[in-house]
Structures are given as structure tokens and as C-alpha cells.
Amino acid sequence: SRADDSELTDDDVIVRYESGEVVGLTVLHASKRRTPQSSSK
Known part of the structure; x- marks a missing residue:
């Protein structure tokens, strides 16, 4: 399949x-998107 249109969202996702x-979907700057893991106790 070939994309015939694309959009860039405000959070850098194509x-x-x-x-x-x-x-x-293409997530730009993916390596910088890691969120701190929260501990659930």
C-alpha cells in the first residue's frame, strides 16, 4: 500500500x-519519549 496523504500531529507523530x-504511523523522537515508570504499591 502507498500513502496518498499524511499529517504531522502536535506531538510529533506522522x-x-x-x-x-x-x-x-511514525513516531518522531521516540527515544526521547520514555516516561518514568511509576511504582504501584
Whole structure:
């Protein structure tokens, strides 16, 4: 499949579309997105 449209969201995710349907996601700066793990006790 080939994307015919894409959009960049405010949180740096590229959403790719083909015929109006989502066919792919690209998360930019993924290595910097790690969230601290919270302990649940």
C-alpha cells in the first residue's frame, strides 16, 4: 500500500493515510519519549 496523504500531529507523530484510511504511523523522537515508570504499591 502507498500513502496518498499524511499529517504531522502536535506531538510529533506522522499519520499516513491511503484513501482516507490510516495505513501507518511514525513516531518522531521516540527515544526521547520514555516516561518514568511509576511504582504501584
